[in-house]
Amino acid sequence: MRLVVAAHGTRQLLGNAVASIIAKRAGRVLAMESKAAYVELCEPLLTDVLAEGQPSVVVPLLLSTGYHIKVDLPQAAEGLPVTMGRALGPDPLLASAQVSRLVSAGVTPGRPVVLVAAGSNDPDARADIATAGALLEEVWGGPVRVATVSGSGAPALGEVVRPGDAVSPYLLAPGFFSDMVRARAEAAGAETVADVIGPHPDVVELVVRRASDLIGEVGGGQARVG
Incomplete structure (x- = not known):
């Protein structure tokens, strides 16, 4: 095995x-x-x-x-x-890892955060992303809004991220989507973009x-x- x-x-x-x-x-x-x-x-x-x-x-x-x-x-x-x-x-351990990445990026615990996922047109995937946001909010101890860079059913990153925001990519590895999240978040005025979960x-x-x-x-x- x-x-x-x-x-x-x-x-x-x-x-x-x-x-x-x-x-x-x-x-x-x-x-x-x-x-x-x-x-x-x-x-x-x-x-x-x-x-x-x-x-x-x-x-x-x-x-x-x-x-x-x-x-x-x-x-x-x-x-x-x-x-x-x-x-x-979604899983609480993933949320815990996201918190670790946020803290490493210098974000103060409890500060408002935007979780950004790749996105999907699948209703089950959209539900999972929403749950991931709720889990991160619970572990982080502060408000978490959810956005995506593609797909439907959730607001696009540019509609959610505001100047000064902290962004937590709901992505496991660096690649096309992580580059897109960082570029679009910074263009929207995000102050900090944490690393991917890794x-x-x-x-x-x-x-x-x-x-x-x-x-x-x-x-x-x-x-x-x-």
Whole structure:
């Protein structure tokens, strides 16, 4: 049995390295083989990794439910000895990691914050993003507004961010969307844009918990194959 963490993939090497770091650290805690794979834009592709046929538990490094979770990942696992997890977010541990990034950026706890996600047209993804905002507000101890840079159902970044605001990107790795968030937030007058969530210890802990749950399902004879 091995752990596979499944990231979206980006053309930025630093962005793809986040999944690799998380996989290595989580695998070390779990004392099991671990590997990072990507839905697109980067190798190894998830389809190729799972096609190797090795029994695997897959923890998606995707922050909300959407097309990849509902379609791409199940298709990649179809007919294979794979137990697939749900989207990584929303989760209080992700909110905790965001708080850490905000504080590291010099933002005073409790100050109003704008959580900015990539966005989606999927209603379930939009609900997840709203929940992520509520979780961050609870952990942060101050008001949190939510915006996106694409998709529908949530206000666009430019409609929400005001001069002097602090921005928390609801993004796991640097890449196209993080560059867009920073550029648009600064254009809107944001005073501080925190770093992406990245391979924060809380993220590693979340992956370990999700993998442990999936391993328990396999051990209990409840493996979800395909």
